[in-house]
Amino acid sequence: MAAESQLNPTQPVNQQIYRILRRDIVHCLIPPGTPLSEKEVSVRFDVSRQPVREAFIKLAENGLIQIRPQRGSYVNKISLSQVRNGCFVRQAIECAVVRRAATMITDAQSYQLEQNLHQQRIAIDRHQLNDFFQLDDEFHQLLATIADCQLAWDTVENIKATIDRVRYMSLDHISSPDMLLRQHQDIFSALEQRDVAGVDAAMTQHLQEISESVLLIRQENRDWFSEE
The missing domain is CATH 1.10.10.10 (Winged helix-like DNA-binding domain superfamily/Winged helix DNA-binding domain)
Structure with a gap:
């Protein structure tokens, strides 16, 4: 412990x-x-x-x-069913969040996101995975704030604990922080352009990363997973 x-x-x-x-x-x-x-x-x-x-x-x-x-x-144990269902619900909520955020984002909020992305880059360069993991969450939480819907983030936070275990296990060799940062930057770029369809597509691609990585993580740590 x-x-x-x-x-x-x-x-x-x-x-x-x-x-x-x-x-x-x-x-x-x-x-x-x-x-x-x-x-x-x-x-x-x-x-x-x-x-x-x-x-x-x-x-x-x-x-x-x-x-x-x-x-x-x-x-x-990590439930594959909970991961799949959690990913489905999270994607539904967060895609709705960014579509709304694209119509509401201010210059000040755009600057906040840009600063978060800069801090993500620093954490990656310093190989600080724990810091990057936290900044990743803060990025998504900021999106809910921009959409003026804290309830959306609270709901995601309550359902994503099992997903987070897979996220963390995949960081160092499957879903690399560099790749995740590029996806965050794609989301940010679409938001800056007020591109509702584009930000929806960027968020969808980003969140589908977990669904794809969970099977690879399970192969490496079979005893830690259950089919339930």
């Missing part, structure tokens, strides 16, 4: 524990099949079991862990 255990006293404890455990699972620092103990996690963060239990419930809702009464909790 990853060593990070420092919590911010000004933020809700259960939410912080959820975010840290979610990241550890997505980054495969806690591999599929690993048992999770409320007691061990509470000791790690020096908190009572209640916020840990609440974090576990949220992780279970996102499909990352399974809570078995009287038997303990375990990190779920």
